[in-house]
Amino acid sequence: MGGQVSKQWERRNVVSTEKKTLCSLRESCGHEFPGCDYRPPDRKNWMAGLNPEKVHLNKIVWPGTHDSGTNKIGIPCITRPFAQCQSLSIYHQLERGTRLLDIRVEEDRHVCHGILITYSVDVVINDIKRFLSETQSEIIILEIRTEFGHEDPPDFDSYLEDQLGEFLIHQDDQVFEKTIAELLPKRIICVWKPRKSPQPKAGGPLWSAGYLKDNWVDTDLPSTKFESNLKHLSDQSPVMSRKFFYRVENTVTPQADNPVLCVKPVTGRIHGYARLFITQCFSRGCADRLQVFSTDFIDEDFVDACVGLTHARVEGKA
Template sequence: MFAAIGKNLSAAASAVEAEVSKQVERRESISSQEKTLEDLKQSTGTDFPGSDYHPSDRKNWMSNLDPAKLHINQIVWPGTHDSATNEIGVPAITRPFAECQSRSIYDQLVLGTRVLDIRVQEDRKVCHGILLSYSVDVVINDVKKFLSETQSEVIILEIRTEFGHKDPPEFDKFLEEHLGEYLIHQDDSVFGKTISELLPNQRVICVWKPRESPQPKPGSPLWSAGYLKDNWIDTDLPNTKFESNLKHLSEQPPVTSRKFFYRVENTLTPQADNPVLWVKPVTDRIRGFSRLFINQCFAKGCADRLQIYSSDFIDEDFVDACVGLTHARIEGKA
């Protein structure tokens, strides 16, 4: 009996030792990848055409860039990942595991965000996995409040049914009813238009991505899933994500020749096999390298493909980087 107990204890100790070794290697890998990006940042800098531009009014940055000159396919759209998670879950208990933004939808828009990523479940509540936030009505009301206070700002509103959940019943009709006056109808010609050609009323490109319900049809007030694409890389390793983003972006057509939006997400995702499961400390490993990414887009020859650029916990500097590059495109400098 004692021999069996000893054998079990030895096996348990070996398992613990293996797990500790695994986590040490994981931490070393993360540190090494952070250093790789930091070294690149030090050697190349973070300059790019428009990097020194800072909008005087982020709430109205499209208006200030001249809507008559600003084409939809020229814009580098600052976006937020899991946009409506600022009140998700229980504060200090479950919220840190799912919160990707600390600002309200309205405050994100005022800051300069122009692409929103909203996940819903069957009862029209915003969710991230199994954790719940507020009703999607809060999102719609914040969007409409912002639009009522501005004149020339255009928003891409992506709403999708969260993985593992069912579509809200007749959700397309709900969106059309509540946003109808602002909706830009699905039409390939929109990509070549200037903002002023859409004004005064058409100011929201709403992409509805149901899981089981029919996709919006051509010409409808809503846009189908194929109009907003990305390549989601599920990792908590910063250089792995950075290099993968560059690779996938380089495989896209230039913005001037494609009829869909393509998103790059400057984010990281906590992994189940790692003890650090809170979103913020994980995604902070890459957040500081957003300008470096744009710099490297130019170095790798794929800057003409960058279009939607999204972040967790968006801040002023991220917005300024996107607006600055947009300004350079208008001026013919990028």
């Protein structure tokens, strides 16, 4: 018993030290970067506001949400705090400026996070359709994957094509070099990642797993995650030559050997350092690699940071 208490106390000291490390880095380096002072006048239509004829897809910094469909997961005050990564509905995430959604499903077409199950994926699809009906030039990356430990939903590729067919941008390497205006009226890049079923075919309406990559580091230590994100990002090719989307997740996640297991206080250790991360990308020479940037509990400032850098790229200032 004493050994376990000692270990947890040591872990809490490590967390505290890493929090101070990030705080000190921000105090010494600030968080200014090209476009940092830009604020989109309308987050719901921020791509339209940047001029779809000028915005190439490979210049966009996509604000994304991690475990996007968890706003109503679990039982409030009981299991929800251990699995909830977003407090907003899919529609309100999109309205706030999110442009990449991370949706996990299980065999009965319900959204899930681990063993906890929430609403039907139909809720996600309907929220996306509502948002698209209210906007004209916003492009969404929709990642749908079968959650670890679950089976693929039967005929799920056909379901996605039936539900979203009119909006789907077909899998094509040339898409990365095109402007938003050249893709319209198509609006969704749908990346379907089954666990066992066949991957989407080249040229089809769905994109295969290789088109959205990341290096997931499962830790609750904020400086460790921050530095790992920078290292993995620096190993990537620049966005202008890349033929896939690469995601960096500004998140840390609860660990079983730490006494704090609720998502919000744990991910809060890194949540406020998104602008610092972008600043460090410039300082360390890898800003031209940043493309998809995701977070838990997305807020306006996170969106503004991504849109600001996108604006700077479009204007040739970054």
